[in-house]
Amino acid sequence: MPLDDRYRLAFRLYPYARSADQDAAAPVRHPVVVVGGGPIGIATALDLGLQGIPVVVLDDHEGIGQGSRAICFAKRSLEIADRYGCAGPMLDKGVVWNLGKVFYQDRKIYDFNLLPEEGHRFPAFINLQQPYFEKFLVERVREAQADGAPIEIRGKNRVEAVEVRDDHTILTVATPEGDYTILADWLIACDGAGSPLRSMMGLDFEGRVFKDSFLIADIRMLSESFPTERWFWFEPSHKAGASTLLxxxxxxxWRVDFQIGWDVDRAEELKEENVRRRLDAMLGPEVDYELVWSSIYTFQCRRMKAFRHGRVIFAGDAAHQVSPFGARGANSGMQDADNLGWKLGMVIRGEAPDRLLDSYHEERAHGADENILNSTRATDFITPKSKISHVFRNAVLELAERYEFARPLVNSGRLSVPCSYDGLSLTGEDALPGGPARSRPGTPCPDAPLGNGFLLKGLGGGFTILTVDAEAPETVTEDGVTATRRAVSAADDPSGALALRYLGEAEGAVYLIRPDQHVVARWSGYDESALRAALRRACGKE
Incomplete structure (x- = not known):
């Protein structure tokens, strides 16, 4: 199996076609240009296009590359995709899982459940090959285009040069029929970890590259030996890797990861016979399988110093990198798109000042730092850097087999959770005594089942005044921005989950919620002046 499948297509969804811009007498200026047709680039374009903002996506390929790459998509990513209108096919195709097991050598030391409580529309995770995730996003773009969303995807359009001006950028774009130039009021760089745009602008990552290598092998097999769970082995007895993930x-x-060490010959390791040698040692000679895809990666925990550079904004892997253990890469990128879309939309429409976009860096750099911290800790635990740290790591594993208190110390990759923006500049007051911590200001709204569906489905795409057994006006408009009420009560809450997640010890509550479903502020009752102030703050006006 070849190492580099990047130039092969799993789905040829947007073949090259000549655009009108290539025949224009002068460079055409666009409100937004997104560079990169991966999941984060398409999600960002979809977010903006659904707001009615014209956006052009430039991708150097004509569709979606082969190789599963990211496979674990978290509950929060599905909630974001649902707001865009494409979570249904992802959930239908994906493998749903909440359970996992951790092994030491050939012994199971404990298992875990990532979503033990009821009352959630989406599972903790689905496993879904990245090409499918991207395909469903692009198919949603096609539906949105048919409904008038101004989104254009241009395949085989590679950005060769960028010139940054105060109020726009100038892009030189290469195509099979020659180069052309376009202008962009706003340029969103979603062009991956190797981001050519980042290099063109003389920017770089800051952080760590860990000296270890992991071999990924995707195999097709019919086997009843393994359930639909995440299984992780430390020092497995089959010796095919210092750690293994399934x-x-x-x-x-099935995805298999083998920890194979730093000083390896990558070309040699990727030869099919050597990949099969490791797989055979793990699975046993009686298991038949087909090798689908393989690659080697190293742990990298790095990010850009700033995600915004004037009219150029970086998102996804172009802005930050983490090790794949913990499923933090694509899931973090989806939160980038979710955070950036509504803010850029407001700025373009003149509803918010330009400085609102500075909060994109503030909040998503905070999220990146959180992911890097968790990813670094996981890396240090999985790959001990000294003999004594190796001894201590294995002692923790021995304890975890017998004692529950030691299990939180085991780190096989803390799995992705949604980021909270506690105490950052857009977050308002918490005036709900006894309110649940999970719905405090700065957090993404937890979902809850209602008598007629689920809470998040009804929040809409703008600012929302959520009232739970409380009164408030149907709309509040402050400085050109309107928040619309969504009223729910105990009668809508047959399971009690809504009260548990939004009231706590309070008898009633009023929440102000952002377009990305994060809580701005909350109160025990309606306070007009406080709500207006919170709305101004959430729009970057205070």
Whole structure:
């Protein structure tokens, strides 16, 4: 199996076609240009296009690359995708899982459940090959285009040069029919970890590269030996790797990760016979399988110093990198798109000042730092850097087999959770005595089942005044921005989950919620002046 599948297509969804810009007498200026047709670039374009903002996506390929790459998509990413209108097919195709097991050598030391409580529309995770995730996003773009959303995807359009001006950028774009130039009021760089745009602008990452290598092998097999769970082995007895990870994907495909060390010959390790040698040692000679895809990666925990550079904004892997253990890469990138879309939309429409976009860096750099911290800790635990740290790591594993208190110390990759923006500049007051911590200002709204569906589905795409057994006006408009009421009560809460997640010890509550479903502020009752102030603050006006 070849190492580099990046130039092969799993789905040729947007073949090259000549655009009108290539025949224009002068460079055409666009409100937003997104560079990169991966999941974060398409999600960002979809967010903006659904707001009615014209956006052009430039991708150097004509569709979606082969190789499963990211496979674990978290509950929060599904909630974001649901707001865009494409979570249904992802959930239908994906392999749902909440359970996992941790092994030391050949012994199971404990198992875990990532979503033990009821009352959630989406599971903790689905496993879904990245090409499918991207395909469903692009198919949603096609539906949105048919409904008038001004989104254009241009395949085989590679950005060769960028010139940054105070109020726009100038892009030189290469195509099979020659180069052309376009202008962008706003340029969103979603062009991956190797981001050519980042290099063109003389920018770089800051952080750590860890000296260890991991071999990924995706295999197709029909086996009843492994359930739909995340299984992780420390020092497995099969000796095929210092650690091993196993996940099930759709279409009878399984992801296997082997920790193989730093000083390895990558070309040699990727030869099919050597990949099969490791797989055979793990699975046993009686298991038949087909090798689908393989690659080698190293742990990298790095980010840009600033995600915004004037009219150029970086998102996803172009802005930050983490190790894949913990499923923090694509899930963090989806939160980038979710955070950036509504803010850029407001600035373009003149509803918010330009400085609102500075909060994109503030909040998502905070999220990146959180992911890097967790990813670094996981890396240090999985790959001990000294003999004594190795001894201590294995002692923790021995304890965890017998004692529950030691299990939180085991780190096989703390799995992605949604980021909270506690205490950052857009977050308002918490005036709900006894309110639940999970719905405090700065957090993403927890979902809850209602008598007629789920809470998040009804929040809409703008600012929302959520009232729970409380009164408030149907709309509040402050400085050109309107927040619309969503009223729910105990009668809508047959399971009690809504009260548990939004009231706590309070008898009633009023929440102000952002377009990305994060809580701005909350009160025990309606306070007009406080709500107006919180709305101004959430729009970057205070």
């Amino acid at each position: 996940h099930k994907q759709p279409d009878d495909v």
